[in-house]
Amino acid sequence: MNALSPTERSTIRRGKKRAVADRGALHAVLDAGLICHLGFVADGAPVVLPTGYGREGDTLYVHGSTGAASLRAAAGGAEVCVTVTLLDGIVYSRAVFHFSVNYRSAVVHGRARAVTGRDEKLAALRVITNHLAPGSWEYAREPDQRELAATAVLALDLTEAAVKIRTGPPGDEQADLDRPTWAGVLPLRRSWGPPDPCPELPAGVPVPEHVTSRPGPG
Template identity: 45%
Template sequence: MTSQFTPTPLTRVRRLAQAANYDRATVHAIIDAGYVCHIAFCVDGQPHCIPTAHWRIGDKLYIHGSNGSRLMKALAAGAPASVCITHVDGLVLARSAFSHSMNYRSAMLYGQFEVVSDEEEKWASFETFMEKVQQGRWEQARKPNAQEYAATTVLALTIEQAVAKTRSGPPKDDDADMDWPVWAGVLPIETRFGSPIAHRADATV
């Protein structure tokens, strides 16, 4: 496995190409930092884009859902998919309206999902997902019973066509705008966990 993804006609960034990053570790880090991805696909010529939880093991992106969901059924049948994960890190306020921007990290993946039918892999994927939700949770929570296991489809996308696109730093104003009398800079956006809210008074974290 190389450290870089090879650009393809689908992943080659043409607009602001300098923001593209094909580094495998960068793509993986963006995937791992997120809890929700958006998956675009077509059914009978009708495009759909559905958000869903995701997690990664090695070079595979995993998702899960009800056996009867449109997303699971379409992807299990081989529908080509595009997957996007995005993190907005700040609003970039420039001196000109045209130069306003955002600081962000995004990853785009292309390919086809496959049903995870191997029981060992499926159970391992459940554990990895729960550990992403909260470390140690898999050992604490009740494991899926036979009915729940059978009702849940797990799909995996081997990450072969992927690209990251990022922006960071201050505004990029034109020299002619540098003396315009307005504040310019970055308004950081932070995602953090709040204080836990117990379901019942006797519950523990």
């Protein structure tokens, strides 16, 4: 499946010229992001939780604490919405009305499924860990039984999703183009700083290559 098949709620109507129907674009946005926002209704009220995630194929995994009542509600087969947004630049226009941002965004709808089996939960946590911190699952200690019991993992199929992307210069009115007002794009560049070791780290422990060689986010 290479193209997104829009449903009634995943069909982009506002700014539809920025809609991207390619499933590869959905994967690219999800793979470039680090934090998603998981939205659902619990006890009649909307809840939106920021959390780490990871993608494997057309399945998105998110995680949290089993002690969180809100997450338990989402795990009970409720309809959820997951969003990921990447900011690429601020668009300066000649008129305030046309100020905007360049961005990449993905919205996924569906019913969350609780991952309960030990093997699947470990595999899902590996996906999440290596998405946030590549190479760390193979380097650090795996979760023990107590830690697994304290961690909730949700799986969400990527069947129902939408992608919007804005690139390029401002879209000013023709009548404003001769105004002596600067217009253009201020790109956002992201990079990691030098590793900051834990103060309790024993002397002589080197920074592993998967930390020092990590590419910039986004």
